[in-house]
Structures are given as C-alpha cells and as structure tokens.
Amino acid sequence: xxxxxxxxxxxxxxxxxxxxxxxxxxxxxxxxxxxxxxxxxxxxxxxxxxxxxxxxxxxxxxxxxxxxxxxxxxxxxxxxxxxxxxxxxxxxxxxxxxxxxxxxxxxxxxxxxxxxxxxxxxxxxxxxxxxxxxxxxxxxxxxxxxxxxxxxxxxxxxxxxxxxxxxxxxxxxxxxxxxxxxxxxxxxxxxxxxxxxxxxxxxxxxxxxxxxxxxxxxxxxxxxxxxxxxxxxxxxxxxxxxxxxxxxxxxxxxxxxxxxxxxxxxxxxxxxxxxxxxxxxx
Amino acid sequence: xxxxxxxxxxxxxxxxxxxxxxxxxxxxxxxxxxxxxxxxxxxxxxxxxxxxxxxxxxxxxxxxxxxxxxxxxxxxxxxxxxxxxxxxxxxxxxxxxxxxxxxxxxxxxxxxxxxxxxxxxxxxxxxxxxxxxxxxxxxxxxxxxxxxxxxxxxxxxxxxxxxxxxxxxxxxxxxxxxxxxxxxxxxxxxxxxxxxxxxxxxxxxxxxxxxxxxxxxxxxxxxxxxxxxxxxxxxxxxxxxxxxxxxxxxxxxxx
Ligand SMILES: Nc1ncnc2c1ncn2[C@@H]1O[C@H](COP(=O)(O)OP(=O)(O)O)[C@@H](O)[C@H]1O
Ligand SMILES: [Mg+2]
Numbered sequence: 001x002x003x004x005x006x007x008x009x010x011x012x013x014x015x016x017x018x019x020x021x022x023x024x025x026x027x028x029x030x031x032x033x034x035x036x037x038x039x040x041x042x043x044x045x046x047x048x049x050x051x052x053x054x055x056x057x058x059x060x061x062x063x064x065x066x067x068x069x070x071x072x073x074x075x076x077x078x079x080x081x082x083x084x085x086x087x088x089x090x091x092x093x094x095x096x097x098x099x100x101x102x103x104x105x106x107x108x109x110x111x112x113x114x115x116x117x118x119x120x121x122x123x124x125x126x127x128x129x130x131x132x133x134x135x136x137x138x139x140x141x142x143x144x145x146x147x148x149x150x151x152x153x154x155x156x157x158x159x160x161x162x163x164x165x166x167x168x169x170x171x172x173x174x175x176x177x178x179x180x181x182x183x184x185x186x187x188x189x190x191x192x193x194x195x196x197x198x199x200x201x202x203x204x205x206x207x208x209x210x211x212x213x214x215x216x217x218x219x220x221x222x223x224x225x226x227x228x229x230x231x232x233x234x235x236x237x238x239x240x241x242x243x244x245x246x247x248x249x250x251x252x253x254x255x256x257x258x259x260x261x262x263x264x265x266x267x268x269x270x271x272x273x274x275x276x277x278x279x280x281x282x
Numbered sequence: 283x284x285x286x287x288x289x290x291x292x293x294x295x296x297x298x299x300x301x302x303x304x305x306x307x308x309x310x311x312x313x314x315x316x317x318x319x320x321x322x323x324x325x326x327x328x329x330x331x332x333x334x335x336x337x338x339x340x341x342x343x344x345x346x347x348x349x350x351x352x353x354x355x356x357x358x359x360x361x362x363x364x365x366x367x368x369x370x371x372x373x374x375x376x377x378x379x380x381x382x383x384x385x386x387x388x389x390x391x392x393x394x395x396x397x398x399x400x401x402x403x404x405x406x407x408x409x410x411x412x413x414x415x416x417x418x419x420x421x422x423x424x425x426x427x428x429x430x431x432x433x434x435x436x437x438x439x440x441x442x443x444x445x446x447x448x449x450x451x452x453x454x455x456x457x458x459x460x461x462x463x464x465x466x467x468x469x470x471x472x473x474x475x476x477x478x479x480x481x482x483x484x485x486x487x488x489x490x491x492x493x494x495x496x497x498x499x500x501x502x503x504x505x506x507x508x509x510x511x512x513x514x515x516x517x518x519x520x521x522x523x524x525x526x527x528x529x530x531x532x533x534x535x536x537x
Binding site: 014052176177179180182183184185186187190194195198199201273274275 | 330333334335353355358359363365367368369370372378379381382383409411412430462
C-alpha cells in the first residue's frame with residue numbers, strides 16, 4: 001500500500017528529466033528515419049521491377065518507367081498535356097462546384113421538412129442505387145458532346161454522395177441543441193445558421209471526400225464518351241494508336257489529381273470542423 | 283403580487299402514460315425553489331413544460347402572469363448536458379442568446395465578458411467545449427442563460443454529471459451569483475443535500491405520475507455557503523423531513 005502510494009506520487013510529479021526526454025526524442029527520430037527509408041525503398045523496388053519487366057514486354061502492352069518519363073517530357077513540350085489537364089480541371093471544378101452548391105441546401109431542406117422528405121426519399125434512393133455509368137449515354141443524348149455535357153456528368157457523379165451525407169448530417173442534429181435553440185426563441189434562420197448547418201459540417205466533409213473521388217470517375221468517363229478533350233481523351237487516343245507509354249502519362253496525372261483532391265478535403269475537414277475529430281471528454 | 287411562475291392543476295400524458303397528475307406549484311418572485319423526486323417521476327417534463335418546450339394536456343402554466351404557449355420571453359434554461367454547441371468557443375456559446383435575440387455588437391461585447399467573469403471562466407473564452415472540463419461546461423451553460431437577463435431561470439439537474447468536489451464549488455458560485463441577482467429559480471435535482479444548500483423552498487414530488495407531495499421551507503439564513511449550510515443546526519432536521527417526504531413519495535399509495 002505504502003509503496004504504491006509513493007509510486008503514484010513520483011509518477012505524477014512534474015516534467016520528466018532531460019535524459020528521458022532526449023531518449024524519447026532520439027527514439028522517435030530513428031523511427032521516423034526508418035519509416036522514410038522503408039517508403040523510399042518500396043518505391044524504388046517497384047520502379048526497378050517495373051523497369052526490368054517493362055523493357056522485356058512488347059511496348060504495345062506495357063511501358064517501362066523510363067519510356068513513360070520520356071513520353072511525359074514530350075507531352076509537356078508539345079503542350080498537349082497542359083491543355084488537356086486544364087480542360088479536365090475546368091470540367092471538374094464546374095461540375096463538382098455546382099454539385100456542392102446545389103446539394104447542400106437541397107439536403108438541408110430535404111431533412112428539415114417532412115413533406116419534402118416524403119416526396120423525394122424514394123426517388124433519391126432509386127437514383128442512388130442505379131449505377132450512374134448506365135445513364136451516361138442518356139445524358140449525352142440530352143446535353144450533347146460538349147463541355148456542358150461533361151460538366152453535367154461530373155455533377156451527377158458528385159451530387160448524390162454529397163446530398164446523402166448532408167442529409168444524414170442534418171438528420172442527426174443533437175436534439176438537446178435544437179431544444180436549446182428553441183428555448184432561446186431562435187427564429188428558423190438562426191436554428192439553421194447556429195445548429196443545423198454546423199452540426200452537418202463533418203458529414204458534409206465526409207461527403208465531399210467521397211464526391212471528390214466519384215467526380216474523377218465521372219470526368220474520365222465523360223471524356224471517353226464525348227469529343228476529343230481532356231485527360232480522358234488523351235488516354236483513349238494513346239490506347240487507340242498503341243502508344244502505351246503515352247497512355248500512362250494522363251493516368252498518372254489523374255492519379256496525382258485524385259490524391260491532391262483527397263488531401264484538400266481532409267485538410268478542410270480538420271480546419272472547418274476541429275471539434276469533430278476530437279474524442280468526447282466527459 | 284404575481285408569482286414568477288405558477289402551475290395550476292397541470293396534467294400530462296405520454297402515449298396514455300400519465301406523467302404529471304394535477305400538479306399545483308407556485309414560485310414566488312425572487313425565490314429559489316428546488317424540485318426533488320424519484321428519478322423518472324416527471325421533473326424534467328414539468329420543467330420543459332414551464333420552458334414552453336412541451337405542451338400540457340390539462341391545466342395551465344403561467345410565467346409572469348401570462349399563460350405559457352411556446353418558449354416565453356424572460357425565461358432561460360440551463361440544460362443537464364450543458365447544451366453547448368461543440369462548434370462554438372466558450373465565448374460564442376455564452377453570447378448565443380444575445381446573438382439570436384438580435385442585440386447589438388457593442389452590447390454583446392460588453393455583456394459576455396461580464397458573465398464569463400461571473401462564472402469564473404475568464405481565460406477560457408477561446409477554448410471549445412471539448413477542451414474544458416464538465417464543470418466548466420456547466421458554468422458556460424449557466425453564463426449563457428444569465429446573459430439574456432431572464433426573470434426566471436430553469437435548471438434541470440445542471441450539476442448531476444460533475445464530480446462531488448467540483449459540485450460543491452459550483453454550489454458556492456451559484457449561491458454567490460444568485461444572492462446578488464435574486465432571480466426566480468426553479469432547480470431540479472435528485473439530491474436532497476443540493477436542494478437544501480441552494481433553495482428557499484424544497485418541493486417534493488411523488489413517483490410517476492408526479493404530484494406535489496409536500497413543501498419544505500429551508501429557513502437557513504443567507505448568505506449561504508455549502509459548508510455553513512451543512513454545519514447549520516437546522517440542517518439535519520430539514521434533511522430528515524425531506525427524506526421522510528421523499529420516502530413517502532417513493533412508497534406512498536402503491537397501486
Ligand atoms: N418525449 C417523451 N415521450 C414519451 N415518454 C417520455 C418522454 N419524455 C419523458 N417520458 C417519460 O416520462 C416519464 C418522466 O420523465 P422525466 O420527466 O424525464 O423524469 P425525471 O426528469 O423526473 O427523471 C419517464 O417515465 C419517461 O420515460
Ligand atoms: Mg430528468
């Protein structure tokens with residue numbers, strides 16, 4: 001009993017001695033170094049294996065990293081890559097942006113007014129359950145082969161994950177907080193502004209995360225189906241002419257774009273809703 | 283003189299389950315009234331009805347002489363779970379009632395720090411609720427309610443979820459504030475000691491369906507502090523009477 005008491009007292013005494021801090025820091029630094037070594041090694045191994053295997057295979061079926069790098073330089077030089085990238089980016093920004101702007105208010109109205117809920121619930125479920133790819137030819141029939149059509153396809157891929165997440169968020173508002181708002185005689189506007197919207201933010205951010213990935217899928221599909229613009233078209237063109245190395249270049253650019261988009265949404269999630277990633281303290 | 287709050291023959295059912303059964307209760311202007319009763323008896327329901335957050339099926343509740351139909355003006359509530367918005371800082375939470383009441387920026391800027399100081403939260407304004415202790419969250423909830431300068435303050439077991447030592451500190455803080463402001467308070471608790479320490483009158487309710495079983499006046503002089511009340515010669519006697527009434531309420535007229 002006595003020993004455990006004295007142990008406790010020592011454990012709770014102020015800052016640890018400098019040699020403990022130093023040891024801990026060194027341990028952490030060496031772990032950090034090891035982590036990066038493993039990462040770099042893993043990339044190197046894959047690249048080397050790819051290169052070794054790639055040069056032996058028929059260049060129509062596969063391409064080694066060096067050939068892809070060469071194609072990359074060539075495509076940057078002649079400007080095809082940059083113009084395709086900008087075309088794609090514009091479609092993505094317009095489609096995804098419109099989806100964000102439309103879906104969030106729509107979801108909040110849907111969640112807060114029961115008659116709206118009864119009216120649209122089954123439609124949303126039905127459309128969400130449909131693989132959107134199946135509707136792409138129909139959208140093209142309606143909206144043509146141009147920019148509008150591509151933006152609408154991206155929009156429809158991004159819209160539903162955003163809508164459903166924002167709806168979930170507005171539905172899961174803490175009832176006590178709604179009661180707080182009511183007891184302070186809030187007008188409906190204030191209930192939205194101070195309770196419903198902020199409590200939906202973590203859900204909206206999760207939706208944005210999903211929508212970012214979906215919108216890229218929509219983008220590439222749209223560019224496959226419509227006339228010759230964007231990264232998707234570059235992929236198609238290179239594949240049709242059996243220039244496999246050139247095909248890998250836009251694929252990698254799209255991959256990087258996707259990773260960057262996810263990074264942005266994660267960053268936003270932490271910035272906009274710092275409370276949501278914290279464990280509840282009781 | 284009008285009562286700050288009066289319940290006349292109030293009854294309420296939830297899906298055929300009788301929760302409030304002919305409740306009569308009067309809270310004089312400037313009095314601190316505590317309601318105790320077995321858990322699940324309908325205390326929260328009665329308080330929510332006073333706050334206009336839920337309707338009653340029979341009888342009438344009046345605040346400041348006017349029948350309650352929806353949240354009345356001049357009433358503020360302190361919630362059991364503190365009811366702070368996780369996305370607002372302590373400062374913005376305390377300002378909430380003033381902001382939605384459309385008070386001027388200047389007035390808010392003057393009022394909020396005053397009430398933050400009153401509940402001893404100075405220095406914590408910029409923190410979020412998840413960053414402070416449960417006791418501090420309850421203080422912020424109290425400051426938010428006081429900041430709108432209500433004439434009636436409704437408190438639903440505000441200290442039930444904080445530890446015993448913090449609770450004593452909070453009692454003393456609440457006593458200090460109340461003895462200066464003299465708001466009419468209806469305070470719900472299931473702790474006899476808390477009821478005696480804080481209030482002028484203890485209302486004992488029966489188990490569900492809740493009726494008022496008895497009133498006990500706490501004639502211990504103010505200013506009070508937790509320790510002086512507990513050491514007061516009348517304390518044991520009052521406690522005994524509360525306990526008896528509560529026992530009666532628990533077991534009385536079993537069906
Ligand atoms: N919204 C509700 N719907 C149905 N029953 C409820 C509701 N609110 C409370 N009750 C019931 O009413 C009774 C009294 O609840 P409450 O007022 O919370 O009791 P107390 O606060 O005294 O513990 C309980 O049996 C509870 O289950
Ligand atoms: Mg209760």
